[in-house]
Amino acid sequence: MNKTDIYRLRRNQLAEQIFAKTGGGVAIISTAPELTRNRDSEFPYRHDSDFYYLTGFEEPGATLVMKVGKSGNHFEVQSHLFCRPKDPEREIWDGIRLGPDAAPETLGIEFAHSNQELDQKLNDLLADQSALYVRLADSAESDRRLRHWMKQVRAQARSGVNAPSQLHDIDAMIHEMRLFKNVHEIDIMRRAAAISARAHIRAMQACKPGMREYQLEAELLHEFRNSGAQCVAYNSIVAGGANSCILHYRAGSTELRSGELCLIDAGCELDSYASDITRTFPVNGKFSGPQRALYDITLAAQEAAIAMTKPGNTFMQPHEAALQVLTQGLLDEKLLKLTELGSLENAIETGAYRRFYMHRTSHWLGMDVHDVGSYRESALESSGADKPWRILKSGMVITIEPGLYIRPADDIDEKFWNIGIRIEDDAVLNDAGCELISRGVPVKADEIEAIMKNV
Numbered sequence: 001m002n003k004t005d006i007y008r009l010r011r012n013q014l015a016e017q018i019f020a021k022t023g024g025g026v027a028i029i030s031t032a033p034e035l036t037r038n039r040d041s042e043f044p045y046r047h048d049s050d051f052y053y054l055t056g057f058e059e060p061g062a063t064l065v066m067k068v069g070k071s072g073n074h075f076e077v078q079s080h081l082f083c084r085p086k087d088p089e090r091e092i093w094d095g096i097r098l099g100p101d102a103a104p105e106t107l108g109i110e111f112a113h114s115n116q117e118l119d120q121k122l123n124d125l126l127a128d129q130s131a132l133y134v135r136l137a138d139s140a141e142s143d144r145r146l147r148h149w150m151k152q153v154r155a156q157a158r159s160g161v162n163a164p165s166q167l168h169d170i171d172a173m174i175h176e177m178r179l180f181k182n183v184h185e186i187d188i189m190r191r192a193a194a195i196s197a198r199a200h201i202r203a204m205q206a207c208k209p210g211m212r213e214y215q216l217e218a219e220l221l222h223e224f225r226n227s228g229a230q231c232v233a234y235n236s237i238v239a240g241g242a243n244s245c246i247l248h249y250r251a252g253s254t255e256l257r258s259g260e261l262c263l264i265d266a267g268c269e270l271d272s273y274a275s276d277i278t279r280t281f282p283v284n285g286k287f288s289g290p291q292r293a294l295y296d297i298t299l300a301a302q303e304a305a306i307a308m309t310k311p312g313n314t315f316m317q318p319h320e321a322a323l324q325v326l327t328q329g330l331l332d333e334k335l336l337k338l339t340e341l342g343s344l345e346n347a348i349e350t351g352a353y354r355r356f357y358m359h360r361t362s363h364w365l366g367m368d369v370h371d372v373g374s375y376r377e378s379a380l381e382s383s384g385a386d387k388p389w390r391i392l393k394s395g396m397v398i399t400i401e402p403g404l405y406i407r408p409a410d411d412i413d414e415k416f417w418n419i420g421i422r423i424e425d426d427a428v429l430n431d432a433g434c435e436l437i438s439r440g441v442p443v444k445a446d447e448i449e450a451i452m453k454n455v
Helices: 003-022 049-055 088-094 099-107 115-125 140-154 171-179 183-206 213-226 241-245 289-307 316-332 344-349 445-453
Strands: 025-030 036-038 063-071 074-083 111-114 131-134 166-169 237-240 261-266 268-270 277-282 397-400 403-406 419-422 425-430 433-436
Touching (some): 003 049, 003 063, 003 074, 003 099, 003 131, 003 171, 049 063, 074 099, 074 115, 099 111, 111 115, 115 140, 131 140, 183 213, 183 261, 183 268, 183 445, 241 261, 241 403, 241 419, 261 419, 277 289, 289 316, 289 397, 289 403, 289 419, 289 425, 316 344, 316 403
Parallel strands (some): 025 131, 074 111, 131 166
Antiparallel strands (some): 025 063, 237 261, 261 277, 397 425, 403 419, 425 433
């Protein structure tokens, strides 16, 4: 299956859902806007994930309109892409545009038009359609455009034209599709994870006391781009010493000191798919006793979570398995007091562990690093905490990332102060359980020490 077939299949799957729900209608989804960084400089452009998932088109200023109708007992769909017109003057400055003439053959779209015709064409595409599928409350600008489109169709009422009477949120439909990855997507994610793993190894081997966090970040970025990744999947976390206890710390100018740990949470984006790996290692290449004790607890927690990451289990079961190990470890190291809490079960039930472990163990991974898809069952019908946790199934991709973060406090032994540890890998659910696609970088403490010693 070539790339255009992949995107056409996805549009057909979405159209089939629309047909089943309302017997047809029109779906509208636009890509992300360009954003100004400062003055006349723009942020590097990154397309909208949902839009790209359905089109494979990376240029800004584009909108996909799908008109779903009936053909016999089946649905039929016409896809219209509105994109920037060819403009030789602007292309000198900003790069070559695909343009409406080349778009149908290149992208496998039935029709393509200049984005300057969007308002005019939508007037006809929305006429006498019963249902409209859009992103609801996505932004003030998208709401404004929706009101404008509906108003211009309603203005034709006296001519016998009816505007859509049903409004549906399209996000849940697309996000349910994106939650399950096909062979093509998993292949890209494997390659992204392999690049990121090499970058983590490069950073470990480059690390020396006296370096700055931003210097290790530079090693990561070099490997990402040198290996063909287009960009980072998220802002890289390179956190030395006390900074390792800040969950979303950005790589800064802090000096990396001997005797401290460095936590790196970083992943590249390859062909619009993210990777997400975290490793924690000693700046001088050798774990201290307290560091090693907490590291081994965290790794054991990850192994327990991995064992529970398999089809048929719920999304929360890996987290619960990790909690058991982490909390027992905190009790063993006297960071939690058994005399005060009474039992492991009570320490978990009361949330006493949250002082040292305050995030969940997993999240979805895909085109976005915190990927889309409900964590509860029956998301398309309703939502809420009363719904059971999602059942894991083959084709889902999640992270597995337990951690421990020990900040200085009067009731904490000083030997544990400023130790922040997180270990994260990317797992593809399959019929046998899960495949860890990010283990190209060592995870055991002895292996990390060995790779840092043998540069």
